[in-house]
Amino acid sequence: MKFVLSLFAAIFGWLSMMAQTNTYSISFENAVHHEASVKATFPNLKMDTISFRMSRTSPGRYALHEFAKNVYGFKAFDSKGRELAVHRPNPYEWQISGHDGLVQVKYTLFANRGDGTYAQIDETHAHLNIPATFMYAPSLSDRKIEVTFNVREDLNWKVATQLPLVSGTTYTAPNLYYFMDSPTEISDFTLKSFQVDGQTIQLALHHNGTENEADTYFEKVKKVVLAEKDVFDGLPSFDYGTYTFLACYIPNASGDGMEHRNSTILTSTRSLANGGMERNIGTVSHEFFHAWNVERIRPKSLEPFDFEAADMSGALWFAEGFTSYYTNLILCRAGLISPKEYVEGITGTFNYVWNSPARQFFNPVEMSYQAPFVDAATSVDPVNRENTFISYYSYGSVLGLALDLSLRENGLTLDDFMKSVWNKYGKPEIPYTIANLHDALNEFAGKTFGDDFFNNFIHNSAMPDYVSLFNTVGVQVQQPKTEPYFGAYTSMSPDNSGYKILRNPIIGSPAYLAGLDNGDVILNINGISFSEDQDFIDYLRQFNIGDSLKVTYARYGVQKMTSLTLSANPDYTINLMEDGEQIPSNSMLQQRKSWLKHD
Known part of the structure; x- marks a missing residue:
């Protein structure tokens, strides 16, 4: 009797769970025209009106992307197949009422951008970023989800995803967030895998190359995985024991990389045979490091992730920059x-x-706040980003470099600091604040050191003494001051009438001080015309730093003239000391070896 009761309870629990499961299916009969047919069923509804949405954002991105624009042919039905009325309160939402406790929706999706944000469907693959593909019900976000990918068997398609397999081509997610965070590549890909500490690291490689190229590239991927594991003294505990690189290196892709909890999207038009073997591996390195830093060492400002509005964080100098x-x-x-x-x-x-003038306007935290405007965001009005914005990727990168070399002067390392942050915030998955990072550095390196770094370089826009820091590892930083500097990015105009300024001149540069602007066409300097196909920088070399030049230019079709004084190029060169005239000391070489872990 006890067995029968237990069996009944198990069956009842299973039925109850299934009644709370939202199901999706997607098929690709019209892939040649970039369309997918999507159906979804939402059972056991208690509310009179249920709202369905397309996401406006995507995990790993910080800007709005308005995925609803690619949805059409939407219809909704109840359990008896009766079509239901649809109300559209805004561009992203479909409200359904009058149902009988179950709603099935169906729609057509157009998708033709293969990267980490959007989706692409054609006869080479179905490359699916989930928020760009599937509608969702916000009120049912805690429900389990099952999704069936109806693959094109005629194209030998298979499924690669971090979602756990149910059977066949049906996969599951424990809730909406995990589903939305699980990109999926459906194609005739090559699958490679290896084991690290009881977990599986796999590469699903969709490319037009050879098996030998795939093997060679996977060896590089392995080396990256093991080198990053060494930084943190171990891998994260991946859900379901597997991490998947979803690499799509085909001509119709768009270059990108996008991290997710147990997988990453890697896209490039570069084939492994045409530069991708060397140039694509950097994206692998960046995205896999995110498995620790941003996926689990996670800013509190990104929790919970908002699928209806832009997500703003002041910590991107650390999350992306480091x-x-x-x-x-x-x-x-x-x-x-x-x-x-x-x-x-x-x-x-x-x-x-x-050399950016933008540091006078924003510190690294404030640069991070700009992400909703720059992270693959689009707008049509001109901006002054050349003068007001430094990428938090780059800004954080050079500050991470400075912090590492500064710590090494004190017998510490950034590796060990990252480990300490991992153990305190990453492993237990406790979202951090910038104040938490500040306190963590104080605890790790001392209050004076930590306060100096955060107060000068994070909350303000000062720059570390890189010349001294590089010197400790036998690296030479020099500013040659031999190249004349104009201060504007130019290209020969389409009609070969002169050089057109293509961006806003840099604040304080010769071009800026001379009153030149984006769109101006430089016709000649000191009356000396340009040779056909002559590089503008080569043209400038006939003049000397400090020369006062008469610049003739056209603005809106009107010829004008201004005076411009050439300054020295402010750029630095960075080289190993032994490649110049200096000989690094043994202590410098030892520090460098410790830093780069390279013989």
Whole structure:
């Protein structure tokens, strides 16, 4: 009798659970025209009116993307197949009333951008970012979800996703958030995997290359995974024991990388045979580091993630920026680039941050606040971003570099600080505030050190003494001051009439002080015309720093003239000391070896 009662209870529990499960199915009969057919069923509804939405945001992004614009042919039915009335209170929402406790919706989705934010459907693949694909009911966000991907067997499609498998091509998610955070690649991909500490790391690679190329690339992926594991002394505990790289390197993709809890999207038009073997691996490094830093070491300002409004965080200099610092450092430690390549590769990011006038307007926290306007956000009105914004990726990266080298002067390392933050906030998954990070650095390196770093470089816009810091690891930073500097980005105009200024001139630069502006066409300087296809920088080399020049230009079709004084290029060069005229000391070389973990 006890067995029968237990069996009855189990069956009743299973039926009750199924009654609380929302189900989706998606099919791709018209993939050639980038369409998918989506159906979803929501049972056991207690409310008279239920609201369905398309998300306006996507996990890992910070701007609005308005996925509802690609949905059409929406209809709703009750359990008997009776069509229900639909009310649209706003562009993102469909309200259904008059149902009998169950609502089935169906619609057509158009999707043709293959990256980490959107979805792409064609006869090469169904590349699905879930918020861009599936409608949801906010009031049912705690319910379990099952989704069936009706794959195109004629195209040999398979499914790769972090969602756990139910059977066949049906997968499940414990709730709405996990579902929305689970991108899915459906294609004829190659699957590679290896085991690390009892967990599976796998690469689902959709590309047009060879199996040998896939094997070679996967070896690089392995090296990145192990080098990043060393930073934190272990992998995160991935849900369901698996982490999946969803790599899509095909001509119709759009370059991107987007982290998720147990997977990441990697997209590029570069094939492995055409530069991707070396150039795509940096995205692997960046996105996998996010498995710790941002997915589990998570800013409180991003919790809970809002699918209806832009998510703003002041911590992106740490979440994205420090991750960017480790991106190429990991490639060096993994032996995928040389110390020389790594150090010289810092130069572009360093000059961008160091020379930007934007630091007079915003500190790193405030730069992070700009994410909803810049993170793949679109607008049609011109902005002055050249002068007012520094990417929190870059800003945080050079500050992470400075913090690492500063800690090393005190016998500490950024690796160990990241481990301490991981153990305090990441492993137990306690969202942090910026004040928490400040306190954590004070505890790790001392109050004087921590206060100095946060008060000067995070809450204000001062810059560390990079010359001294680089010197400790045998790296030379120089500002040659031999190249004339104009201060505006130009390109030969379409009619070859001159050089058109393509961006806002930099505040304080010669072009800015001379009153030149975006859109002006430089016709000649000192009466000297331009040769066809001549590079503008090469043209400037006939003049000297400090020369006062007469610039003839056209604005709105009207010819004008101004005076401009050339200054020295403010950019720095960054090199290993031994590649210049200095010889690094043994202590410098030891510090460098410890930093780069490279013989």
